[in-house]
Amino acid sequence: MSWLPLLVGLAAPPAYLDPGSGSFLIQLLIAGALGAALAIRMSWSRIKGFFRRKESPPPDSEKHGE
Amino acid sequence: MGSSVRSGASFRDPSGFLFVRDGTLFRQVNPSYRATFDQLEQSGLYADLVEDRLLIPHTLADVAPAEPMAAALVLRPDPVAFISYPYEWSFSQLQDSALATLDIQQRALAHGLSLKDASAYNIQFHRGRPVLIDTLSFEVYREGDPWVAYRQFCQHFLAPLALMSRRDVQLGQLLRLSIDGVSLDLAVRLLPWKARLNLGLLTHLYLHAASQRRFAGAEVRTAQGTRRVSRTGFLGLIDHLRRTVAGLHWDPGRTDWAEYETMHNYSPAALESKRRLVAEYLERARPSSLWDLGANTGAFSRMASERGIATISFDVDPSAVETNYRSVRASGEVNLLPLLIDLTNPSPAQGWHHTERLALQQRGPADAVMALALVHHLAIGNNVPLPQVASFLADLAHWVIIEFVPKSDSQVKRLLAAREDIFADYDVEGFERAFSGAFELRHHEPIAESERTLYLWEKR
Numbered sequence: 001m002s003w004l005p006l007l008v009g010l011a012a013p014p015a016y017l018d019p020g021s022g023s024f025l026i027q028l029l030i031a032g033a034l035g036a037a038l039a040i041r042m043s044w045s046r047i048k049g050f051f052r053r054k055e056s057p058p059p060d061s062e063k064h065g066e
Numbered sequence: 067m068g069s070s071v072r073s074g075a076s077f078r079d080p081s082g083f084l085f086v087r088d089g090t091l092f093r094q095v096n097p098s099y100r101a102t103f104d105q106l107e108q109s110g111l112y113a114d115l116v117e118d119r120l121l122i123p124h125t126l127a128d129v130a131p132a133e134p135m136a137a138a139l140v141l142r143p144d145p146v147a148f149i150s151y152p153y154e155w156s157f158s159q160l161q162d163s164a165l166a167t168l169d170i171q172q173r174a175l176a177h178g179l180s181l182k183d184a185s186a187y188n189i190q191f192h193r194g195r196p197v198l199i200d201t202l203s204f205e206v207y208r209e210g211d212p213w214v215a216y217r218q219f220c221q222h223f224l225a226p227l228a229l230m231s232r233r234d235v236q237l238g239q240l241l242r243l244s245i246d247g248v249s250l251d252l253a254v255r256l257l258p259w260k261a262r263l264n265l266g267l268l269t270h271l272y273l274h275a276a277s278q279r280r281f282a283g284a285e286v287r288t289a290q291g292t293r294r295v296s297r298t299g300f301l302g303l304i305d306h307l308r309r310t311v312a313g314l315h316w317d318p319g320r321t322d323w324a325e326y327e328t329m330h331n332y333s334p335a336a337l338e339s340k341r342r343l344v345a346e347y348l349e350r351a352r353p354s355s356l357w358d359l360g361a362n363t364g365a366f367s368r369m370a371s372e373r374g375i376a377t378i379s380f381d382v383d384p385s386a387v388e389t390n391y392r393s394v395r396a397s398g399e400v401n402l403l404p405l406l407i408d409l410t411n412p413s414p415a416q417g418w419h420h421t422e423r424l425a426l427q428q429r430g431p432a433d434a435v436m437a438l439a440l441v442h443h444l445a446i447g448n449n450v451p452l453p454q455v456a457s458f459l460a461d462l463a464h465w466v467i468i469e470f471v472p473k474s475d476s477q478v479k480r481l482l483a484a485r486e487d488i489f490a491d492y493d494v495e496g497f498e499r500a501f502s503g504a505f506e507l508r509h510h511e512p513i514a515e516s517e518r519t520l521y522l523w524e525k526r
Contacts, residue, residue: 015205015214016079017183022278023217024286029277030269031212031299038302 070132074421081202085132093141094131100138106204111177120170122199147376152186153242154405156388157230157316163189163196164223168308180207184219193400210294220270221247231314232261235384245417250275266310318385331476339514347522351465353433360440364390371401380407410448434465442471446481452500460504466523470497475517
């Protein structure tokens with residue numbers, strides 16, 4: 001991650017867009033749940049991927065099996 | 067060195083602006099943005115986005131800036147053949163632009179950056195695909211901050227897409243009314259009650275609109291405060307928006323125009339004759355750009371685009387434009403852009419000082435226009451006198467390929483079925499007289515087995 005040190009001390013240019021108070025605050029409200037949902041979905045697909053890998057033969061043997 | 071003209075659409079963001087000098091478009095980067103700009107390149111995000119055709123490529127330009135006192139760099143972005151606006155896009159064009167924006171945002175976050183705006187006007191169709199044209203749209207991501215462009219994304223993309231999908235596709239035209247998308251307040255009032263049952267729409271439109279009403283003008287200081295949006299929460303928000311947008315559908319269905327190509331009054335020989343003449347005229351005029359007016363689903367536009375001509379298919383029917391775009395997308399066509407335009411009321415100049423969004427005519431001229439089976443709709447369907455049809459086309463292009471459809475044709479008879487024929491000048495002589503004012507006749511030939519004639523005119 002060679003770009004990380006560049007972030008340190010970087011002065012952010014001012015945001016020009018008005019995010020809107022309501023649009024800002026609702027994100028605080030919903031982001032936790034949406035983040036959790038994403039995390040669950042990702043670990044679920046990881047679990048499924050783990051078992052699928054175990055069940056199916058490795059791709060190499062498929063290639064040579066014909 | 068010629069004088070620089072600053073773009074009228076480029077003033078909101080103090081990071082830089084666009085200017086045109088000697089016909090070339092440049093982007094000045096201001097010193098306040100220099101460090102972030104370097105970050106875009108050094109993080110690898112620029113290369114990643116350009117490689118996957120999500121961001122317009124640029125080169126560093128060795129030219130004097132337009133405003134030297136406030137300049138850090140000057141960029142020369144790759145030119146986009148035609149600037150189009152979201153109210154000229156079909157449902158899938160707007161949807162693909164929304165998904166491209168979210169894709170860019172996800173990649174930006176992976177590189178430590180984030181989109182600081184999510185305007186639909188920052189997306190353009192370049193060689194068949196939606197790309198971000200505003201290179202200065204990024205900021206360094208600070209964990210804890212909510213997405214500053216969340217409201218803009220919902221107004222520019224999600225609200226119009228939901229209305230088009232769940233209420234009526236024509237509501238995409240609401241984008242033409244307001245410069246900053248469709249307000250969420252209006253969107254939720256127009257959506258059917260059932261839309262609340264979609265979790266994404268409930269969250270990002272209904273609850274979002276309620277939050278805007280509840281907290282209007284409330285003070286928010288979150289970056290240093292205790293209440294924050296975690297990185298996972300931020301990613302969850304973007305992912306959920308993506309799933310919500312991707313879950314919206316609109317089916318072009320069967321309208322008169324989308325089916326036109328299978329139900330017009332041409333015999334196979336007539337169609338073949340028309341195709342042969344169009345090909346001949348294209349060879350003769352050799353345009354590098356062509357606007358096909360009343361293009362329907364683009365069958366004749368493709369005769370131009372497949373010859374490498376930068377072609378735009380304009381049509382008034384959302385189903386025809388949608389069908390056309392889906393073909394472009396499916397076969398990866400790069401020279402054809404389908405757009406929704408009502409020629410009797412084309413996109414006007416609008417926004418601040420009438421310069422933010424250009425009128426259709428200001429975005430021309432093209433080398434050639436093609437108007438096949440169109441003139442009777444303008445002259446009889448919309449009562450435009452033929453000399454005014456000619457002067458309109460003369461403003462749009464140098465060459466005109468136009469089909470004259472006489473009163474004896476069954477399609478014209480249909481237009482006149484329920485109304486009085488007040489069009490005494492609508493005949494071949496009247497047509498040729500009207501066009502001879504601004505144009506020189508290069509060729510005309512009857513289309514076999516039909517009442518129609520195909521003309522090639524060149525501007526004097």
